[in-house]
Amino acid sequence: MKIAILSDFHFGFGTGTEREEDPYEAVREAIEKAKDSDLILLGGDVFDTRNPNAEVLARAMELLVKALLRKSGTRLVKGLGKDISKVSEIALMGTPIVAIHGTHERRTKGLLNPVEALEKAGFLVYLHCNGVVFEKNGEKVAVHGMSGVPDQYAESVLKNWNPKPVEGFNIFILHQSITEFLYAPHTLDLNILPKGFDLYVNGHIHEPRKAEYSGKPLLMTGSLIPTQLKEESTKPKGFWTFETKTLETRWIQLGNQRKVYYKTFENPDLETIEREIKKILEEEQRKKPIVRVNLKGKVKDTLTSEIESKFGDKILISFKREVPKSEIPTRTLEEHKLSVEEMGRKFLLENLEKSGLDPKTFENVFELLVEGKNEEATERLTRMPVKKKPKREVKETKQTVLFGEKAN
Numbered sequence: 001m002k003i004a005i006l007s008d009f010h011f012g013f014g015t016g017t018e019r020e021e022d023p024y025e026a027v028r029e030a031i032e033k034a035k036d037s038d039l040i041l042l043g044g045d046v047f048d049t050r051n052p053n054a055e056v057l058a059r060a061m062e063l064l065v066k067a068l069l070r071k072s073g074t075r076l077v078k079g080l081g082k083d084i085s086k087v088s089e090i091a092l093m094g095t096p097i098v099a100i101h102g103t104h105e106r107r108t109k110g111l112l113n114p115v116e117a118l119e120k121a122g123f124l125v126y127l128h129c130n131g132v133v134f135e136k137n138g139e140k141v142a143v144h145g146m147s148g149v150p151d152q153y154a155e156s157v158l159k160n161w162n163p164k165p166v167e168g169f170n171i172f173i174l175h176q177s178i179t180e181f182l183y184a185p186h187t188l189d190l191n192i193l194p195k196g197f198d199l200y201v202n203g204h205i206h207e208p209r210k211a212e213y214s215g216k217p218l219l220m221t222g223s224l225i226p227t228q229l230k231e232e233s234t235k236p237k238g239f240w241t242f243e244t245k246t247l248e249t250r251w252i253q254l255g256n257q258r259k260v261y262y263k264t265f266e267n268p269d270l271e272t273i274e275r276e277i278k279k280i281l282e283e284e285q286r287k288k289p290i291v292r293v294n295l296k297g298k299v300k301d302t303l304t305s306e307i308e309s310k311f312g313d314k315i316l317i318s319f320k321r322e323v324p325k326s327e328i329p330t331r332t333l334e335e336h337k338l339s340v341e342e343m344g345r346k347f348l349l350e351n352l353e354k355s356g357l358d359p360k361t362f363e364n365v366f367e368l369l370v371e372g373k374n375e376e377a378t379e380r381l382t383r384m385p386v387k388k389k390p391k392r393e394v395k396e397t398k399q400t401v402l403f404g405e406k407a408n
């Protein structure tokens with residue numbers, strides 16, 4: 001079978017900005033270019049938020065249905081820990097789409113995440129710690145999927161699930177920060193992944209890469225649009241196709257993309273930056289390019305606004321100013337790439353930690369609060385064990401003792 005492997009569409013990213021259309025345009029092109037595939041795999045972060053609005057949902061469905069309307073001859077024959085009688089016939093009438101949810105769509109237990117919602121509506125087959133087997137012309141392909149879980153729990157979730165390859169070609173798909181490929185506070189050691197599968201696929205990491213795990217190909221899907229702007233984000237976006245019989249792996253690059261530039265300047269003056277931006281504008285640009293400007297050292301206060309007013313209509317510019325550690329970091333909301341909801345989540349986590357409450361439970365509590373389920377949230381909070389001595393209190397005690405000694 002020929003399998004198209006795509007991920008991290010982030011539908012809804014950039015809503016209300018000039019980049020609003022980017023995820024839809026990228027996915028439209030990708031689905032068009034994947035038209036000869038027998039099966040489509042989505043590695044999570046289909047949506048940018050856990051509660052996409054009606055506009056975003058409608059546009060996502062409009063694009064996904066294009067694959068469902070394409071005949072493929074691929075049949076769903078078996079569920080592996082999944083009741084396939086609940087999968088809609090609509091999802092299986094053309095080229096089937098199998099998806100897991102990512103970090104951006106994760107919701108607390110009992111609440112429907114948007115990828116699951118798409119399964120219910122008949123647009124795809126959703127996996128989380130289960131699998132499905134497809135068949136075409138006598139060839140069987142099994143997809144085993146683990147949706148995104150907080151990285152610190154990934155190992156125990158995997159252990160509980162304990163997936164095993166079955167007859168046919170076996171694909172293992174997940175959405176985690178894997179140590180070798182991404183820096184994050186908690187990462188997953190690649191070696192805890194189960195062995196014996198024929199192909200490993202991981203979403204989440206926005207820079208595509210082909211690697212190996214226990215002698216088998218491991219594909220980092222990469223995203224279809226750049227979200228956080230890093231040096232690696234300057235590489236063109238695209239997706240993978242994989243041929244199960246020949247193991248042929250191909251990278252399909254998208255054509256109609258916004259170029260991304262990442263420039264660092266040390267003690268810059270306006271002219272130096274202007275010269276660089278003009279060079280960018282001389283290159284062929286189908287869409288307004290994204291330029292990330294990193295400023296180091298001495299920077300005139302008015303510099304960024306001067307550049308904005310000169311080039312703001314020709315490029316999408318994003319400044320990052322590196323400040324010495326002694327200064328207070330001036331990170332903006334935009335730089336954190338946090339929505340208001342994410343900020344709320346962050347504040348609640350910080351407050352829980354300060355109160356000596358177990359922050360591991362914070363996600364559930366926040367979700368319940370967002371849903372207006374205040375009673376349940378209170379109940380969970382009161383059930384949480386309080387740590388014996390929060391670190392902060394210990395420090396304060398020491399300081400008091402010191403002060404007392406001096407006073408004496």
Ligand SMILES: [Mn+2]
Nearest residue numbers: 008045102204
């Ligand atoms: Mn992502």
